[in-house]
Amino acid sequence: MESERSQYDPVLLGKLLLNIGMTLLHSGAPTRRVSLILNRVSAAYGYRIYADLSTRHLSVSIREREGANVFSGGRSKPSLPGVNFRAVSEISSLSLELENNQKPLLEVRDELLQIQSRAHFPRWMVLLAVSLAGSAFCYTFGGGIREMGITFLATFCGLFLKQQLGKQEMNTYVITYLSTLVSALTIVFCWKIGVVDQPGQAFATSVLYLVPGVPLIIAFVDLLDGFILNGIDRGVNALIHAFGIAAGLASVLYLFNVQF
Amino acid sequence: MEIWDVFFKGFWCSLAALGFGILFNAPKKSLWMILLVGFLGGLVKFGLLLPEVGASIVFSTFLASLTIGFTGVILGNWRRFIPMMITIPSVIPLVPGVFAYKAMLGLMELSRTPDEDYSQIVNQTIYNGTMTLFILLAITLGVTIPLVIFRLEYTGKAKSARRG
Numbered sequence: 001m002e003s004e005r006s007q008y009d010p011v012l013l014g015k016l017l018l019n020i021g022m023t024l025l026h027s028g029a030p031t032r033r034v035s036l037i038l039n040r041v042s043a044a045y046g047y048r049i050y051a052d053l054s055t056r057h058l059s060v061s062i063r064e065r066e067g068a069n070v071f072s073g074g075r076s077k078p079s080l081p082g083v084n085f086r087a088v089s090e091i092s093s094l095s096l097e098l099e100n101n102q103k104p105l106l107e108v109r110d111e112l113l114q115i116q117s118r119a120h121f122p123r124w125m126v127l128l129a130v131s132l133a134g135s136a137f138c139y140t141f142g143g144g145i146r147e148m149g150i151t152f153l154a155t156f157c158g159l160f161l162k163q164q165l166g167k168q169e170m171n172t173y174v175i176t177y178l179s180t181l182v183s184a185l186t187i188v189f190c191w192k193i194g195v196v197d198q199p200g201q202a203f204a205t206s207v208l209y210l211v212p213g214v215p216l217i218i219a220f221v222d223l224l225d226g227f228i229l230n231g232i233d234r235g236v237n238a239l240i241h242a243f244g245i246a247a248g249l250a251s252v253l254y255l256f257n258v259q260f
Numbered sequence: 261m262e263i264w265d266v267f268f269k270g271f272w273c274s275l276a277a278l279g280f281g282i283l284f285n286a287p288k289k290s291l292w293m294i295l296l297v298g299f300l301g302g303l304v305k306f307g308l309l310l311p312e313v314g315a316s317i318v319f320s321t322f323l324a325s326l327t328i329g330f331t332g333v334i335l336g337n338w339r340r341f342i343p344m345m346i347t348i349p350s351v352i353p354l355v356p357g358v359f360a361y362k363a364m365l366g367l368m369e370l371s372r373t374p375d376e377d378y379s380q381i382v383n384q385t386i387y388n389g390t391m392t393l394f395i396l397l398a399i400t401l402g403v404t405i406p407l408v409i410f411r412l413e414y415t416g417k418a419k420s421a422r423r424g
């Protein structure tokens with residue numbers, strides 16, 4: 001059994017774990033889930049690991065069964081976590097598969113690279129689906145067909161800008177602020193040319209695509225799981241985004257003196 | 261008549277959930293689950309808000325997100341998806357956008373010299389802000405209770421041995 005295990009190079013396994021961990025942390029996985037997957041993969045190859053998980057840094061030490069340290073390494077990524085549920089899901093399935101069936105590490109690495117390179121949904125589809133979601137919100141908050149129409153337009157413009165700015169690696173909070181500004185300006189424009197009389201619902205719902213739902217919920221999950229620091233980190237991140245949205249709306253409301 | 265309105269709102273909630281599922285790049289095979297769970301959430305929320313039932317908005321949101329949480333975990337475990345991928349897009353339609361917006365408008369109104377209307381605005385702003393806070397809390401608790409308290413999530417074989 002031991003000789004069979006020695007074919008798995010701990011250094012390669014360590015690098016793989018760091019890559020898996022960083023991808024998960026940056027795709028919107030809760031900390032407990034990341035820790036679980038890392039432990040699962042390392043146990044599948046007969047090693048124990050000690051991992052230090054933060055939201056932007058990961059350190060992993062690997063130990064053999066006898067207790068000797070065979071690998072220590074860390075990896076950092078300065079950017080703030082994004083959301084990519086498909087990557088989390090596929091890595092999770094991959095780890096479950098490894099639990100039943102050890103694969104050569106190089107093969108696992110290739111699979112991981114494939115998962116990372118897999119594209120998101122096409123951009124036009126995201127734009128249309130999220131804009132439709134925006135107008136759906138408007139309906140559930142009591143908006144009529146015209147409000148729904150302008151919410152669709154405002155969400156479309158704001159999200160388009162967000163995607164565009166996201167490519168230039170701008171500060172994410174500034175992106176949230178500017179996207180809110182564009183969405184709110186679109187509503188003001190439609191209101192001024194007389195498409196709607198009461199822009200209240202459209203204002204409130206046109207920026208909901210920017211709501212940091214994932215960090216907010218994961219923050220609570222982390223806090224309740226006992227990962228207090230990560231929970232606070234994510235929670236504050238979500239709060240700053242929410243503040244960015246409020247600031248964007250407030251700027252437009254002040255500028256155009258919108259009454260409610 | 262109003263029952264149909266509830267169904268209709270549930271339908272729009274599920275469309276909103278689908279939009280967010282696509283934004284978060286959820287796996288294609290989980291999209292129908294997001295549609296279904298989002299619909300259920302909308303149904304529970306707006307069903308409880310009917311005047312015949314008369315539940316408060318915080319309570320109905322809590323029950324709706326609890327429904328989303330449990331159905332999401334059950335569906336997720338069934339197809340080996342991480343439940344959170346189904347529940348997070350589905351609860352976003354429950355976010356108290358209008359309350360948050362009104363609370364913010366109220367705060368902006370408060371930044372002026374006080375006059376006779378001032379206390380009225382203070383009351384309104386505190387009401388809207390508190391509602392926003394409690395609805396958000398209800399949403400997050402509703403989604404996390406099945407995951408954290410009941411530990412219903414599938415975590416692979418011999419899970420107790422690996423939870424360190």
